[in-house]
Amino acid sequence: MSSMPQPELAPEIIRVRGLRKVYRVGVLDVEALRGVDLDVRCGEFVAVIGPSGSGKSTLFHILGGLAPPTAGEVWIDGVDLRKMTESERTVMRQRKVGFVFQKYNLLPTLSAKDNIALARAIAGIKTQPAGFESVLKMLGIGHRLGHKPRALSGGEQQRVAIARALVNHPAILLADEPTGNLDTANSNAVLELLRDLNKRTGQTILMITHNPEAAAFADRIVSMRDGKVAEG
Amino acid sequence: MINKLVIENLKHRWVRTLLSALVVGVLVASITTLIGLSRGLLEERAARAKGTGADIFLKPDAHGTISFSSAPMSDKFLPLVRKQPHVAQAVGVLVQPIELITSMNGVDVPQFEKISGGFHYVEGGPPKDPDDLLVDESYARQKNLHAGATVNLLNHDWHLCGIAEGGMLARFVVRLDRLQELTSNSGHLSQILVKLDDPARTNEEVARLNELLAGNLKAISIADVLSQFSIRSFPQLEAFINVITVMWVVVGFLVVFLSMYTAVVERTREIGILKALGARPRTILDLLIREAILLALVGWVIGIALALLARTLIVTLAPASLNVVNVPDWWPKAAAIALTGALLGAIYPGLKAARQDAIEALSYE
Numbered sequence: 001m002s003s004m005p006q007p008e009l010a011p012e013i014i015r016v017r018g019l020r021k022v023y024r025v026g027v028l029d030v031e032a033l034r035g036v037d038l039d040v041r042c043g044e045f046v047a048v049i050g051p052s053g054s055g056k057s058t059l060f061h062i063l064g065g066l067a068p069p070t071a072g073e074v075w076i077d078g079v080d081l082r083k084m085t086e087s088e089r090t091v092m093r094q095r096k097v098g099f100v101f102q103k104y105n106l107l108p109t110l111s112a113k114d115n116i117a118l119a120r121a122i123a124g125i126k127t128q129p130a131g132f133e134s135v136l137k138m139l140g141i142g143h144r145l146g147h148k149p150r151a152l153s154g155g156e157q158q159r160v161a162i163a164r165a166l167v168n169h170p171a172i173l174l175a176d177e178p179t180g181n182l183d184t185a186n187s188n189a190v191l192e193l194l195r196d197l198n199k200r201t202g203q204t205i206l207m208i209t210h211n212p213e214a215a216a217f218a219d220r221i222v223s224m225r226d227g228k229v230a231e232g
Numbered sequence: 233m234i235n236k237l238v239i240e241n242l243k244h245r246w247v248r249t250l251l252s253a254l255v256v257g258v259l260v261a262s263i264t265t266l267i268g269l270s271r272g273l274l275e276e277r278a279a280r281a282k283g284t285g286a287d288i289f290l291k292p293d294a295h296g297t298i299s300f301s302s303a304p305m306s307d308k309f310l311p312l313v314r315k316q317p318h319v320a321q322a323v324g325v326l327v328q329p330i331e332l333i334t335s336m337n338g339v340d341v342p343q344f345e346k347i348s349g350g351f352h353y354v355e356g357g358p359p360k361d362p363d364d365l366l367v368d369e370s371y372a373r374q375k376n377l378h379a380g381a382t383v384n385l386l387n388h389d390w391h392l393c394g395i396a397e398g399g400m401l402a403r404f405v406v407r408l409d410r411l412q413e414l415t416s417n418s419g420h421l422s423q424i425l426v427k428l429d430d431p432a433r434t435n436e437e438v439a440r441l442n443e444l445l446a447g448n449l450k451a452i453s454i455a456d457v458l459s460q461f462s463i464r465s466f467p468q469l470e471a472f473i474n475v476i477t478v479m480w481v482v483v484g485f486l487v488v489f490l491s492m493y494t495a496v497v498e499r500t501r502e503i504g505i506l507k508a509l510g511a512r513p514r515t516i517l518d519l520l521i522r523e524a525i526l527l528a529l530v531g532w533v534i535g536i537a538l539a540l541l542a543r544t545l546i547v548t549l550a551p552a553s554l555n556v557v558n559v560p561d562w563w564p565k566a567a568a569i570a571l572t573g574a575l576l577g578a579i580y581p582g583l584k585a586a587r588q589d590a591i592e593a594l595s596y597e
Contacts, residue, residue: 061591064508066507066508066590066591066594067591087512090507090510090511090512091510092510093507093508093509093510094509094510095510099508099509101508101594105501105504105505105508105594106505107237107502107505107506108244108502109237109240109241109243109244110236110237110240114233114236114237114240117233118233118237118509119509119510120233121233121234122506122509122510122511122515123509123510164509
């Protein structure tokens with residue numbers, strides 16, 4: 001029997017083991033994550049799906065360095081999050097993670113172009129990243145960059161938010177319900193964009209959603225329930 | 233980019249920005265106008281004293297005495313002073329306050345003109361008849377008066393005999409004997425102006441007159457009189473200005489504090505966005521401090537413009553009322569006061585924003 005050559009697996013960019021997160025609400029401890037295990041390989045497009053209260057948003061916040069874990073291991077691009085100080089997690093948000101939110105979260109006082117430029121300024125990067133023009137072209141917002149968010153449609157705002165998330169070449173793009181505020185046509189357009197980005201540039205994407213149709217755009221679906229990974 | 237964000241934030245809430253800057257501007261205008269007014273009044277009095285042409289002023293020696301009279305000096309000192317060697321001329325003056333800051337001076341006009349070189353008349357001539365009144369040009373312009381008019385001052389109708397250029401002796405000049413009679417000060421004076429035959433002997437003569445008239449009159453050289461007309465010579469005025477300055481810093485602090493605090497609460501979500509993008513707490517503090525500084529600087533510019541406008545209006549509409557001068561040397565101090573208030577006001581809201589939890593801020597509606 002001849003041995004078949006095994007396909008080489010991409011390295012893990014997210015590795016989570018036994019992740020727990022406990023919030024203090026008044027006098028009560030609320031356990032949002034109860035031992036999550038998750039691996040995401042470089043270049044994967046993973047959707048985390050689950051009902052409200054399943055802990056998917058808490059997982060999003062911890063992976064993005066917005067909140068520290070209570071216990072367990074969290075490795076992002078080879079760096080252990082548990083050992084990071086608040087200041088180191090801030091630097092991680094500048095360079096390693098790009099966020100896309102449900103409500104777009106663009107600064108209303110700045111134009112689309114300046115919203116994108118601000119992400120670079122905060123990261124202390126002065127030059128335009130190589131290949132970013134092609135990303136803007138793919139997003140189809142080149143002609144709308146001079147406008148402020150209030151002059152853009154929801155779909156355009158979300159595409160600007162994606163451009164902002166990608167401008168510093170993050171290792172991971174974290175998207176929290178990116179189509180939650182969009183109609184069906186715009187939702188599909190944004191999801192196709194994310195899938196295109198993933199295929200063309202190999203950008204790792206982890207998308208949180210409660211919508212199975214949106215999750216279907218991903219390569220892999222991870223289901224969460226009661227603070228644990230149920231399937232995936 | 234951060235500076236652009238600062239400017240855009242201020243532009244975005246332009247009504248609040250404008251109102252806050254306007255309040256800071258009013259504070260700056262108030263302080264510079266107060267200083268300009270204090271200095272203007274003192275400079276005006278100094279100019280009038282200098283314009284008399286006298287080398288020495290003789291005033292009652294008030295040491296150990298309290299007098300409520302405007303004329304506490306006997307006019308019998310006048311012949312004694314005139315007899316002194318090197319005294320070329322000596323003229324008695326009765327000063328009668330009219331309003332808060334103006335006075336009417338009674339003087340022997342021909343004698344005074346010998347000392348001063350004479351008034352420069354714009355209209356008419358010197359007081360000759362008992363009820364003749366000479367006023368300065370700015371008062372006549374403000375009241376639209378011309379020679380021959382009747383002017384009621386001290387409950388008395390005066391005949392306006394002449395209008396002279398300002399900056400000499402007083403705004404209102406009448407005959408000494410008439411003013412003494414009207415104010416029940418017959419035989420009394422407020423001060424004696426002395427002209428020496430040689431001004432170089434002033435200090436020497438001041439010392440000699442002080443020795444001769446010790447306990448009765450006090451001789452002061454014109455140079456010393458002029459040096460007294462500065463804010464530093466009035467400790468009470470200086471203290472008042474210091475107290476007002478502290479109050480302005482407090483008001484500036486409160487205005488910027490309220491403005492920044494409201495801005496921080498309103499922009500909670502935006503602060504969350506900045507934190508998600510990786511902004512450090514010091515970047516957020518820096519952002520708000522820059523906003524406060526810009527607010528203070530815009531307020532300062534508005535304040536200087538308001539102060540210049542206020543001075544122009546006062547000088548144009550009421551030239552004889554308050555003499556306000558521009559005080560460019562105080563502009564940097566006013567900027568420092570505005571900036572101090574603004575920076576103090578930005579610290580707490582800035583720290584509150586810097587400490588904001590990113591997740592809570594992002595979920596803020």
